Amino acid sequence: MEPRVIGITGGIGSGKSLISRIFSVLGIPVYVADDRAKWLIEHDPALRNSLTGLLGPEAYLPSGAYNRAWVASRVFDNPALLGEVNARVHPRVQQDGNDWTKQHADAPYLLYEAAIMKQGRFDKIIVVEAPEELRIRRVKKRDGRTEDAIRSIIARQASPGERSQLADYIIHNDDHQPVLRQVLDLDAKLRSR
Ligand SMILES: CC(C)(COP(=O)(O)OP(=O)(O)OC[C@H]1O[C@@H](n2cnc3c(N)ncnc32)[C@H](O)[C@@H]1O)[C@@H](O)C(=O)NCCC(=O)NCCS
Ligand SMILES: Nc1ncnc2c1ncn2[C@@H]1O[C@H](COP(=O)(O)OP(=O)(O)OP(=O)(O)O)[C@@H](O)[C@H]1O
Incomplete structure (x- = not known):
């Protein structure tokens, strides 16, 4: 039987790449679209x-x-x-x-990371969420993009409401709720099914 494919998405600077890397360290193959x-x-x-x-x-x-x-x-x-x-x-x-x-037929499950995601193609979808102002701060630091350029990318992406409609699981990457614990719990849940 082929492994389940779990989508992981989030707006610019939400931390989906960082979180996907944690799953990858746990042994989960990750496709970075x-x-x-x-x-x-x-x-x-x-x-x-x-x-x-x-x-x-x-x-x-x-x-x-x-x-x-x-x-x-x-x-x-x-x-x-x-x-x-x-x-x-x-x-x-x-x-x-x-x-x-x-x-990757032998993996417990697979992760497919993408900035754009639609319902239907994946067994489950994880949405990574963080407040917009924090996302902008992170991306300014990471890329050196201007705030205007970041806001224009945000305007082209799904809204938080549209993303939460897609979500089977939400990871809160907001600097308050420890992210490692959330990933470990979710990984355990996904492996057990
Ligand atoms: C637009 C391009 C040139 C921007 O490249 P650049 O290196 O400057 O930025 P980067 O790729 O890191 O993207 C910046 C931010 O925009 C997001 N983003 C990228 N493409 C898209 C898109 N088509 N729609 C919405 N957001 C996008 C990224 O996830 C990220 O959050 C490049 O991303 C691109 O060609 N995108 C279109 C095709 C694509 O990659 N689609 C998504 C995967 S199928
Ligand atoms: N919890 C966190 N603590 C500290 N830094 C973080 C945290 N989450 C993300 N970052 C940093 O914020 C930046 C954005 O994270 P990341 O690249 O994972 O976001 P992304 O959702 O993949 O963004 P993009 O859509 O632009 O690719 C990175 O430099 C990352 O290291």
């Missing part, structure tokens, strides 16, 4: 062509690397264009994620 998307955007020739057609040659630097800063500056202020990029990237990442799942 944002990282794989960037790898595929650089290395999959069909996707490269498709994005160059949509965004123009500036989407890639002369070195061949994906010009993330330039693309970010265009798409996070343009929901229609971001939707177009997603429509091209998502099916490729989905296919890659399905291939990855098949390679």
Whole structure:
């Protein structure tokens, strides 16, 4: 029987990557959709062509690397264009994620980390929550993005209410409720089913 696939999502700076790394230390294989998307955007020739057609040659630097800063500056202020990029990237990442799942048949369960998540594809969904002001502080420190740039990304993401509708489990990563205990408890629960 294939292992269950648990989705983990949260807004920018919520801490979903940090929390996914704790699960990974506990021995759970983690698929990081944002990282794989960037790898595929650089290395999959069909996707490269498709994005160059949509965004123009500036989407890639002369070195061949994906010009993330330039693309970010265009798409996070343009929901229609971001939707177009997603429509091209998502099916490729989905296919890659399905291939990855098949390679981990022995795991207790699998974790699929993504900034964008829909109901239906996963056995259960974990949502990582943190107050918006704290998320902004974390990302400023991590990325050096401006507050305006972070707020424009937040405006493009699901709202806290939309995310909580998806949640089977919530991890509160708000600097008050110890996160390690929450992860250990949830891991024990997920292993026992
Ligand atoms: C827009 C891009 C160039 C921004 O790259 P950059 O390195 O500057 O930032 P990064 O990827 O770390 O994203 C910054 C924040 O925005 C979030 N984010 C990224 N893509 C999206 C999106 N399509 N919708 C909403 N939020 C997004 C990230 O989770 C993170 O919280 C890049 O993320 C991208 O090409 N995204 C579109 C395709 C994609 O990755 N989709 C998600 C996985 S399937
Ligand atoms: N509980 C915490 N205590 C201290 N620092 C934290 C905590 N949670 C997250 N951080 C830090 O905040 C920053 C954002 O966390 P992380 O990168 O995990 O968020 P994310 O939800 O994956 O964000 P993104 O959507 O941008 O990828 C990181 O630098 C991380 O180390």
